[in-house]
Amino acid sequence: MTAITVSNLSKSYGAVQALKEVSLTLARGEMVALIGASGSGKSTLIRHIAGLETGDGASGKVEVLGQVSQAGGRMSGHARRGKVAVIFQQFNLVGRLSVLTNVLIGHLGRAPRWRGTLGLFNRHEKEKAQAALARVGIPQVARQRSSTLSGGQQQRAAIARTLVQEAEILIADEPISALDPSSARRVMDVLADINGKDNITVLVSLHQVEYARRYCKRTVAMRDGAIVYDGPSTALSNDFLAELYGSASEELVLPDAPAEQMAPPHKAEPRNYQTALMSA
Known part of the structure; x- marks a missing residue:
């Protein structure tokens, strides 16, 4: 059963298109990393999933725990909104x-x-x-x-506080970007623990790519408001990340994951990811 389904979601701020027909599906119990350079659309997507903003146009839709959260640019007052913590x-x-x-x-x-x-x-x-x-x-x-x-x-x-809330979905928008490495690892350890033991779905936006590789089996990468990669975190090569982040990649990609030990990333449709896992 799916925890989050985003379908053809677009969002513009004046002349800037922050999201471009984004579609994404997360199964219940997944822990998924969301990566991308500043301005790629990560936070905008998170805010829409969390019900803090509405998309443009009539086709965009967000479903949370099987109920429509927003559709056609309008928010719906679904009863399960309290099951999502941010x-x-x-x-x-x-x-x-x-x-x-x-x-x-x-x-x-x-x-x-x-x-x-x-x-x-x-x-x-x-x-x-x-x-x-x-x-x-x-x-x-x-x-x-x-x-x-x-x-x-x-x-x-x-x-x-989210545990007390009894949330079934935890969305974290760059929760470790302001922390030192030791504190960041403790926070990521906690997120991984509640995901594994409580089956809480976790979508975490990360600025430091290496944490995606270490803690999340699946990574979604965004650029210019669109999803450009959706697949196993182990397939994220340093060459792909250098292209994704540009000059900032030297600070965001740690040297302990050499590109030659990884398969090159491939573009994947989000809706096919779970099927690919099942057939692997």
């Missing part, structure tokens, strides 16, 4: 609140509005939030103000 590079925690309270905010979609307004959470909800912090490896910071945490700890707290 984390961003900026963490989006309330700095003056405790880490535990920030994680508890994940309950707001299910708690009565008056309890959410007053910040009243019951014992079960607090225990669940504490368990989520333990799951991402930072239970000891629960009572600290979130502003006192390191960047990597803040991002893991944001992931803990």
